Amino acid sequence: MPYLVLDRLTKRFGPWVAVDNMSLTVEKGELVSLLGPSGCGKTTTLQMIAGFLDPSAGRVTLDGADLLARKPNERGLGIVFQSYALFPHMTAAENVAFGLEMRGIPRADRDRMVRDALQLVGLGAFGDRYPRRMSGGQQQRVALARAMVIKPSLLLLDEPLSNLDAKMREEMQIELRRIQRSVGTTMILVTHDQAEAMALSDRVVIMNKGRVEQVAAPQDAYDNPASAFVANFLGRTNLLQGTVRRDGAGRRIDVAGTAWPVAAELPDGPGLLTVRPEKVRFVDGAGVPGLVRARVFQGTQWLFEIRTEAGDLTVIRQHDGQTLPAENEPVMVGWRAEDMRVMAGEA
Amino acid sequence: MNRNGPVALVFHMLFLAFLLAPILVVCVVAFTSQGYLSLPTEGLSLRWFKAIGDNPEFARAFRDSLLLGAVSSTIAVAFSVPAALAIARHQFRGREAITALFLSPLMVPHIVLGIAFLRFFTQIGLGGTFAGLVLSHVVIILPFALRLILAASTGMDRSIENAAASLGATSWTTFRRVTLPLILPGVASGWVLAFINSFDEVTMTVFIASPETTTLPVRLFLYIQDNIDPLVAAVSASLIFMTVAAMLVLDRLYGLERLLVGRGQE
Numbered sequence: 001m002p003y004l005v006l007d008r009l010t011k012r013f014g015p016w017v018a019v020d021n022m023s024l025t026v027e028k029g030e031l032v033s034l035l036g037p038s039g040c041g042k043t044t045t046l047q048m049i050a051g052f053l054d055p056s057a058g059r060v061t062l063d064g065a066d067l068l069a070r071k072p073n074e075r076g077l078g079i080v081f082q083s084y085a086l087f088p089h090m091t092a093a094e095n096v097a098f099g100l101e102m103r104g105i106p107r108a109d110r111d112r113m114v115r116d117a118l119q120l121v122g123l124g125a126f127g128d129r130y131p132r133r134m135s136g137g138q139q140q141r142v143a144l145a146r147a148m149v150i151k152p153s154l155l156l157l158d159e160p161l162s163n164l165d166a167k168m169r170e171e172m173q174i175e176l177r178r179i180q181r182s183v184g185t186t187m188i189l190v191t192h193d194q195a196e197a198m199a200l201s202d203r204v205v206i207m208n209k210g211r212v213e214q215v216a217a218p219q220d221a222y223d224n225p226a227s228a229f230v231a232n233f234l235g236r237t238n239l240l241q242g243t244v245r246r247d248g249a250g251r252r253i254d255v256a257g258t259a260w261p262v263a264a265e266l267p268d269g270p271g272l273l274t275v276r277p278e279k280v281r282f283v284d285g286a287g288v289p290g291l292v293r294a295r296v297f298q299g300t301q302w303l304f305e306i307r308t309e310a311g312d313l314t315v316i317r318q319h320d321g322q323t324l325p326a327e328n329e330p331v332m333v334g335w336r337a338e339d340m341r342v343m344a345g346e347a
Numbered sequence: 348m349n350r351n352g353p354v355a356l357v358f359h360m361l362f363l364a365f366l367l368a369p370i371l372v373v374c375v376v377a378f379t380s381q382g383y384l385s386l387p388t389e390g391l392s393l394r395w396f397k398a399i400g401d402n403p404e405f406a407r408a409f410r411d412s413l414l415l416g417a418v419s420s421t422i423a424v425a426f427s428v429p430a431a432l433a434i435a436r437h438q439f440r441g442r443e444a445i446t447a448l449f450l451s452p453l454m455v456p457h458i459v460l461g462i463a464f465l466r467f468f469t470q471i472g473l474g475g476t477f478a479g480l481v482l483s484h485v486v487i488i489l490p491f492a493l494r495l496i497l498a499a500s501t502g503m504d505r506s507i508e509n510a511a512a513s514l515g516a517t518s519w520t521t522f523r524r525v526t527l528p529l530i531l532p533g534v535a536s537g538w539v540l541a542f543i544n545s546f547d548e549v550t551m552t553v554f555i556a557s558p559e560t561t562t563l564p565v566r567l568f569l570y571i572q573d574n575i576d577p578l579v580a581a582v583s584a585s586l587i588f589m590t591v592a593a594m595l596v597l598d599r600l601y602g603l604e605r606l607l608v609g610r611g612q613e
Contacts, residue, residue, distance in 0.1 A: 052512075071512075073512045075513070076515070077513055087510075088507075098511070098514050098516070
């Protein structure tokens, strides 16, 4: 039985629909990311689960119980806020102890649990510090400890790493993953950073304009994007215009004079072919003809901009000693049929 | 860091001297041995300070002023905190109107308020009472308390309270343990500013006060209408000394800047 269920959850602000008929099930112990650009409704969804916003329609159940019937302070959820939202007038230990105090846990147990929680996030020695005397990463860990120490039935993380610098963010990602593995808390992570979502999640929910575009494991969503939006949002991709038609051998898509087999059931007419930059190769024989417009050395890899009849292509090749085409050189590019996806294009 | 040029420096010195000179003059005159206000004075004496003791109505008015200021500032703050929180964080119908209403006593001349309150209090049987004084003072000092508390409430991150709620705190606990401590600098400075305004008020109070319940400024004002002697200077000087002492103590304990500007802990 699914643990958390969002059932046709909708939030309207006047005429504007922030979250549109969203349904999602999350299993116990899973880490699911809500991923999308700003304004896609991911934070609104989180706020409705937390109880800070009332949905316009729909249901939320947690472990079979109706969550919407309970006030925010009765939901027993842990929340980590984008701004950390630590109590600035309390020390790290007092911050962490707050939730335990609200639960009426006796002093001695409380002290021990606070110590353990701070230890878990690697801040054992920082209990007496005030938040203003801690770095962003440390504050974030205190916020995490504060949310985890109450043993929440569900942990909600709202862009928890977006205020950290790149190096710190990577460390915290690993930390978060480690804690999630060891404690096994069910987590919902809201983020606009696709790399973060992919690194942390068991499944990602890609949202756009209040709607769910795709729910899948990160690698599945990356390899098999359900829409052009998903393909574009999850990393770099190439979109090529083509024409879908059927002939004796099956369904094909014509792109700049080359034909590629299409596995999906698509109507004849305009089609959109997507292929990831790192999956495109330079070929000797048949392929899509193009011209190298630019090439950029990026250390571990080379980045090429190729102009073709069907549109511009980005190509990424490893820097592994192979001879690679120079700028303004005509080339042929190709890819394996299983590395491309075809969607119906707009007429 | 010296960013003032010599001309600016001279200007500021003159400006300060102009501001402080009257206070200094009052303090010097209070120590005169003459029976009239004189400067420079012939001899030094404490006779006018002793004279305060012979006029117990000054001490009583002083006590009443302190009580009035404390009670009305407290009421104004108790009223301003929920009002400021509502105005700072909710969008509701009539929000602008309510804000304008609460701040409007600043715009009405005190003499108009004085006459209006006199008529009104006589009508409802509060004329000449301490309760009437408190009510009218709450009205005129409310804008000062509200403004400072509003500034503190507006700057507060809403998610801090959400965090408290998510940890299981009821709305009352959240207010007591989180919200109030965070806006406390604003509340404290709002209270002090309200108190100073109440203590200082003459124009309106002179209409409402009665011989039994009157404030020190009104008592002084009435006294100098009949007598011009150094007694008022002695009373004023005593007041100045007490204020300076209170300021020194507060600065030691809390830091004056924090209290008066409403700045948070650094």
